[in-house]
Structure formats: structure tokens, C-alpha cells
Amino acid sequence: MKSGETRLYQAPRGTSDILPQEQYYWRYVETKAANTCQLYGYERIDFPAFEDAGLFTRSIGAETDIVDKEMYTFEDRGGNKITLIPEGTASICRAYVEHGLHNLPQPVKLYYFASVFRYERPQAGRYRQHHQFGYEAIGDDDPALDAEVINMAWQLFQSLGIPRLSLILNSIGCKICRPGYLAVLKNYYANYVNELCSDCKTRLGRNPLRLLDCKNLSCQQIADVAPKSADYLCQECAEHFSQLKRYLGLLELPFVVNHRLVRGLDYYTRTVFEVQPEAEGSQSTIGGGGRYDNLIEELGGKPTPAIGFATGIERIILNLKSQQVLVPPLPKPEVFIAHLGNDARDEAIKLSFKLRQAGIGVIESTGSKSLKAQLRQANTLGVNHAVIIGDQEVKSGTVILRDMTNARQEAIPLARLEERLKQ
RNA sequence: GUGAGUGUCGCCCAGCGGUUCAAGGCGCCAGGUUGUGGCCCUGGAGAACGAGGGUUCGAAUCCCUCCACUCACCCCA
The missing domain is CATH 3.30.930.10 (Bira Bifunctional Protein; Domain 2)
Structure with a gap:
């Protein structure tokens, strides 16, 4: 506030x-x-x-x-x-x-x-x-x-x-x-005017059908035995x-x-x-x-x-x-890309786009957070994979692919990432 | 339109006249690893207590008005 x-x-x-x-x-x-x-x-x-x-x-x-x-x-x-x-x-x-x-x-x-x-x-x-x-x-x-x-x-x-x-x-x-039925209905209700709730009294003149679905208990008792439209x-x-x-x-x-x-x-x-x-x-x-x-x-x-x-x-x-019906969650991106250093960020920007063009959903880390913070974010986002790019990876043309579900990770060539993610 | 209840950090909520009055939990952020999440530990940011007025030496705590929210009536999905 x-x-x-x-x-x-x-x-x-x-x-x-x-x-x-x-x-x-x-x-x-x-x-x-x-x-x-x-x-x-x-x-x-x-x-x-x-x-x-x-x-x-x-x-x-x-x-x-x-x-x-x-x-x-x-x-x-x-x-x-x-x-x-x-x-x-x-x-x-x-x-x-x-x-x-x-x-x-x-x-x-x-x-x-x-x-x-x-x-x-x-x-x-x-x-x-x-x-x-x-x-x-x-x-x-x-x-x-x-x-x-x-x-x-x-x-x-x-x-x-x-x-x-x-x-x-x-x-x-x-x-x-319906007019005939309404006449019968009004006629029936004429005998009970004094027992009706105030709403029903006005309904009687304006919209008699509505008398039937009043929630008031005493009105319900009267409505229960009222003439039925289906009979007319x-x-x-x-x-x-x-x-x-x-x-x-x-x-x-x-x-x-x-x-x-x-x-x-x-x-x-x-x-x-x-x-x-x-x-x-x-x-x-x-x-x-x-x-x-x-x-x-x-x-x-x-x-x-x-x-x-x-x-x-x-x-x-x-x-x-x-009723606690189980409703399926919405699909979300598969991959989070974390990076460390300026060169790595450049690489991450290009890589994110490339993966998306290949139909793989990517959330790209922004700002310059610590790797720990980036992975924490990946964790709360619930992605299955994190891709980590640091200066070492940029130099060697690789990325680290981390499986967030079991914490296993490996370095793989950048060129092979897309294919790995697709399998 | 009518009636009842509620209104404290993003969320849940303690406090119910004064002496830590602004507590705790969740969440968020950061640190515990020099490039690594989820558990745990530590720290931090974040609320002048819906708004305005009044009573009082003193109010988040009492009163009034307003506003908002919730529930119910009317009616409908």
C-alpha cells in the first residue's frame, strides 16, 4: 500500500x-x-x-x-x-x-x-x-x-x-x-395474498410466474401445491x-x-x-x-x-x-538459459532465439544475477532443463545442460543442444 | 436497493487503550560455494495498522462518517 x-x-x-x-x-x-x-x-x-x-x-x-x-x-x-x-x-x-x-x-x-x-x-x-x-x-x-x-x-x-x-x-x-394458465395461477394465489412475502405480492401483479420460484419458505409451501403449467x-x-x-x-x-x-x-x-x-x-x-x-x-x-x-x-x-476436480496445468517453457559474463550473455541471446525458432520454449535469464540466483529462478519456474553458459563454455563452444529433475548435468557442444533437447 | 460481517507488509494473520504498537508464517531478495536450484541456517527489503474526523495525557486498539471487501435477500450465470 x-x-x-x-x-x-x-x-x-x-x-x-x-x-x-x-x-x-x-x-x-x-x-x-x-x-x-x-x-x-x-x-x-x-x-x-x-x-x-x-x-x-x-x-x-x-x-x-x-x-x-x-x-x-x-x-x-x-x-x-x-x-x-x-x-x-x-x-x-x-x-x-x-x-x-x-x-x-x-x-x-x-x-x-x-x-x-x-x-x-x-x-x-x-x-x-x-x-x-x-x-x-x-x-x-x-x-x-x-x-x-x-x-x-x-x-x-x-x-x-x-x-x-x-x-x-x-x-x-x-x-x-400460457395466458390461460396465468389466469388459473393468479386465481389460485388470490386466496393466499396475505401469506405471501412482500416480494411475491408485487410479483403477483407484474410477473406471476415468478411466484413459483420464490425462496421464502412459506411462499414455497404455497407454490408447491400451486397449479402446474405442464397441466395447462x-x-x-x-x-x-x-x-x-x-x-x-x-x-x-x-x-x-x-x-x-x-x-x-x-x-x-x-x-x-x-x-x-x-x-x-x-x-x-x-x-x-x-x-x-x-x-x-x-x-x-x-x-x-x-x-x-x-x-x-x-x-x-x-x-x-x-468439488476438487483435478484440472491439468498449462504447458510452460522447457528450458531456462542462465549465463555468466558479457560474452555468455551474447551467446544466450542468440541461443534463446534459435531454440524458440526450433519450437522449444525458452525462458532467458535477464539482468546479471549470480548463477545461484538464476538456478533458483529456474527451479521456481519449474523448467525441466537449465542451460548454463559461462566464459569457459563460450571459449570451448559448449554449453552445460542441466537436468533440473535429477541434478545431472553435462557439457555438450553448442551445435548439438537443440537435438538433445528434442529427444 | 435492503440486511449482517470484515478491513494490520504481495498473501495468511498476532496484537484489541499505553511499558518493543507494529509480532509471526508464506512469498520475495541476499549470504552460507571462488560459476550451480530444490532441504537447512542466517540476514534483508516490505505496513505510519482502509480513509477522514472525534474521545483521551495517550488509539491499530473506543466512537462517528465515508469507502472497500465478504456473505445473504432481490434476481440470475
């Missing part, structure tokens, strides 16, 4: 630096995710970190908390209303419409990694900037596609090696059958849901239907699902998604059904740690 005149800057609230020592978790997750996508035929898309603010009020829903109080919205110098993206689906749909991706064979399958921004009070597993991996399959309403998307999510977590997860499923109907589906939605469950059965996925799963974004229709870790802290969701059959049309495209999934990488990593 330096005081004085200089102000000490900190990363803004709810953001964080990902230091080198943490990176292996990130690379691990990204690699597994990208591999899974490749396996299922999903292609990567990248989109801007900010969008026109209207895109989100239009898609996520004006009555949702994200839009209501969590968006980073500002006016840029040109007077445009800009929002730092709070999620990825809206952007993908925008891109789908904007670039006419309906001309591709349907469904179009896309995945992304993106930073998303939500103005919230940070806590465990919740940040103002976090990183999502997600994917979408656009242009088909076949329940087999739902099954694929759900299966893919489940397989991703399998490949990551996170144990004790559950897969929760529900169907919340479409614009034909129209013919098509009911058929869709039962087909989906059958396919998931074929895939032997251990899903559980929970009629209280509703999700917080307005665009969802029919299928909604979540992957949840064993209860631990307050973050009960590690990933989730669902179908959004009206969204593309809502954004100005042709009526186009779609389904997607998203997961928070920070939450995945939290779970990897709490």
Missing part, C-alpha cells in the same frame, strides 16, 4: 482480474466447451460487448429485473443509447436477423464466449462482469432439438468432471396456452413436452421435472431447464436455458423457433474447486 498523493486504483466493484495462476481453470473450461460444440456441430460466433439498449428491453422483457434495474446503459457521444450486454441470446438473435442467417440450412447452431454485465450487489458466484459460455440452435421446433441442446449441456458438465449435479426440466407453454399446456405444447421427455429418456439423462422452474427472462416458451449443483451457498444454478420461439420474430425476423443454453464460467470454476 503506497500512500502519498497517488491514488490506488482497484478493479471496479464486481469485476476481477484473472491472474496467471488462475488461468488453467479458464483454459480448461474453454477447451471442454469448445470441444463439446465441435462434437455437436455448433460454430462460434462473436458479437459486440454493447448493443443498442432497445434490443434488451425488447427481448428480455421490461418487467424483468435485468432490464428494470441491472443494465449498464449510457448515452454515447453520438447520443445513442447503449447497453453493455447483460446476456448473449438477444445479440445472437439480432445477428441472425441482421445477417439473414435464415438463408442457411436450419437450424443454425452457434456458440459464444462473452463477458456480460449486470449492475448487482456482488456476492459468491455473482459479479457485475462475468463470463458466459452459451449456445443456440435457431430455426427448428423439433423436440429432438431440445433434447440435443439439453444433452449437450449435460455432457459438457460430464466432461468437465463436476459431480453431483441435477438436471431440472419444465414446460411453461406458449403464447396460446395446449395440445401442441403438451405433445412437444412429452416427446422431449421421451427423447431425454432415450438418452438416459437423469432429468427431474419441477413445475416450479420458470426462469427469469420473458422470452422463454415451452421448454425451460437448469443444471443445478448440490445446494451450496445461494447460487443454485450453474447453467440454464430454454426455448424462445417468439424472440426472433419479436426482433423483426420471420417467425423462427429457437432454443439455447448459457452457463457462467465463474460458477463452473467455483464448482470445480469446491
Whole structure:
């Protein structure tokens, strides 16, 4: 902590630096995710970190908390209303419409990694900037596609090696059958208004579906025996849901239907699902998604059904740690080059470059530290080999190759070093 | 936005009104070998104790305000 005149800057609230020592978790997750996508035929898309603010009020829903109080919205110098993206689906749909991706064979399958921004009070597993991996399959309403998307999510977590997860499923109907269900639901809740928590009282008017997933204990008891959306589906939605469950059965996925799963974004229709870790802290969701059959049309495209999934990488990593999953380290340079004296340093500079050109990772000692200090550094860096060049070696055209794992070393001709390191 | 807890060297943390109040561990640097690591030993650098104000003869230790962090609610990844 330096005081004085200089102000000490900190990363803004709810953001964080990902230091080198943490990176292996990130690379691990990204690699597994990208591999899974490749396996299922999903292609990567990248989109801007900010969008026109209207895109989100239009898609996520004006009555949702994200839009209501969590968006980073500002006016840029040109007077445009800009929002730092709070999620990825809206952007993908925008891109789908904007670039006419309906001309591709349907469904179009896309995945992304993106930073998303939500103005919230940070806590465990919740940040103002976090990183999502997600994917979408656009242009088909076949329940087999739902099954694929759900299966893919489940397989991703399998490949990551996170144990004790559950897969929760529900169907919340479409614009034909949902209004009827909502009416029944409100009617049911009308009898319990006085027993609801204050949040639920306001939800009753604004977003009755959300009454179902309240964490308050007494509200839960009321929600437990509330009318179930799945019982009020129209013919098509009911058929869709039962087909989906059958396919998931074929895939032997251990899903559980929970009629209280509703999700917080307005665009969802029919299928909604979540992957949840064993209860631990307050973050009960590690990933989730669902179908959004009206969204593309809502954004100005042709009526186009779609389904997607998203997961928070920070939450995945939290779970990897709490479940003590073994994550492989990142590769690092093989060789450290130590030198003593000016001539030796010249030699070391040339040699480092030559080895790197041959594809051998090298960390070159800088400064003029003692050999002891240089080897100590080599040791903490964890390299397998140290190459030592002193004046004697320069004169004789050799180097000392030291095996750091067993402390054996030998002098070898400079010209033979590369070949020795490669074997 | 609401509630609770915390804030001492890069990290972990002792001290909880005064008499070494700034301790210890890790890490870092150096020495113990004149050109050699990991173990061990020795030494060193690094903190005016989140910021500002107050109480007091005296505060890191008490009070107030602010800030930050953490956890929880809301909501979600």
C-alpha cells in the first residue's frame, strides 16, 4: 500500500482480474466447451460487448429485473443509447436477423464466449462482469432439438468432471396456452395474498410466474401445491413436452421435472431447464436455458423457433474447486538459459532465439544475477532443463545442460543442444 | 436497493487503550560455494495498522462518517 498523493486504483466493484495462476481453470473450461460444440456441430460466433439498449428491453422483457434495474446503459457521444450486454441470446438473435442467417440450412447452431454485465450487489458466484459460455440452435421446433441442446449441456458438465449435479426440466407453454394458465395461477394465489412475502405480492401483479420460484419458505409451501403449467399446456405444447421427455429418456439423462422452474427472462416458451449443483451457498444454478420461439420474430425476423443454453464460467470454476476436480496445468517453457559474463550473455541471446525458432520454449535469464540466483529462478519456474553458459563454455563452444529433475548435468557442444533437447 | 460481517507488509494473520504498537508464517531478495536450484541456517527489503474526523495525557486498539471487501435477500450465470 503506497500512500502519498497517488491514488490506488482497484478493479471496479464486481469485476476481477484473472491472474496467471488462475488461468488453467479458464483454459480448461474453454477447451471442454469448445470441444463439446465441435462434437455437436455448433460454430462460434462473436458479437459486440454493447448493443443498442432497445434490443434488451425488447427481448428480455421490461418487467424483468435485468432490464428494470441491472443494465449498464449510457448515452454515447453520438447520443445513442447503449447497453453493455447483460446476456448473449438477444445479440445472437439480432445477428441472425441482421445477417439473414435464415438463408442457411436450419437450424443454425452457434456458440459464444462473452463477458456480460449486470449492475448487482456482488456476492459468491455473482459479479457485475462475468463470463458466459452459451449456445443456440435457431430455426427448428423439433423436440429432438431440445433434447440435443439439453444433452449437450449435460455432457459438457460430464466432461468437465463436476459431480453431483441435477438436471431440472419444465414446460411453461406458449403464447396460446400460457395466458390461460396465468389466469388459473393468479386465481389460485388470490386466496393466499396475505401469506405471501412482500416480494411475491408485487410479483403477483407484474410477473406471476415468478411466484413459483420464490425462496421464502412459506411462499414455497404455497407454490408447491400451486397449479402446474405442464397441466395447462395446449395440445401442441403438451405433445412437444412429452416427446422431449421421451427423447431425454432415450438418452438416459437423469432429468427431474419441477413445475416450479420458470426462469427469469420473458422470452422463454415451452421448454425451460437448469443444471443445478448440490445446494451450496445461494447460487443454485450453474447453467440454464430454454426455448424462445417468439424472440426472433419479436426482433423483426420471420417467425423462427429457437432454443439455447448459457452457463457462467465463474460458477463452473467455483464448482470445480469446491468439488476438487483435478484440472491439468498449462504447458510452460522447457528450458531456462542462465549465463555468466558479457560474452555468455551474447551467446544466450542468440541461443534463446534459435531454440524458440526450433519450437522449444525458452525462458532467458535477464539482468546479471549470480548463477545461484538464476538456478533458483529456474527451479521456481519449474523448467525441466537449465542451460548454463559461462566464459569457459563460450571459449570451448559448449554449453552445460542441466537436468533440473535429477541434478545431472553435462557439457555438450553448442551445435548439438537443440537435438538433445528434442529427444 | 435492503440486511449482517470484515478491513494490520504481495498473501495468511498476532496484537484489541499505553511499558518493543507494529509480532509471526508464506512469498520475495541476499549470504552460507571462488560459476550451480530444490532441504537447512542466517540476514534483508516490505505496513505510519482502509480513509477522514472525534474521545483521551495517550488509539491499530473506543466512537462517528465515508469507502472497500465478504456473505445473504432481490434476481440470475
